[in-house]
Amino acid sequence: MTDVLYQLVKNPKTLEKLIEEIDDALNEEEDQPKDGVIPCDKMKYMPYLRTGLDESLRLFPTTPHGLPREIPPDGIQEAFLLLCLPSSRTGSSQNFPRADQDISERWLGEEGKSLQSFILAFFSRGDGLHWPQHQ
Structure with missing residues (x-):
């Protein structure tokens, strides 16, 4: 929340x-x-609130550390630890035009829906995308 307020x-x-x-x-x-x-049923009328949260998560990922990914047995090297830094994905201009700028509007409309995968991908496990899980 500190990052949201800062932005x-x-x-x-x-x-x-x-x-x-x-x-x-x-x-x-x-x-x-x-x-x-604010009641949840009122939140659906506040898309800009959601975009601000999404943009803040993009600019300031919840963890600065690498997120470990398991290598399958037939992968590059079994038991090799692979880390994915959130900022390498969310701070890249290949994924987000003007990635260094706070542009909450990028999350609106159909284009914004497609960007959701970039935020949710950090909670993925295995071959698919899942809601946040503890291991």
């Missing part, structure tokens, strides 16, 4: 747009969260 303070236009989106989604008195938590 919002650094980009006032993004912060303004996010505040406007939240205000629009919570425009009625009954929509106001009683405990300070």
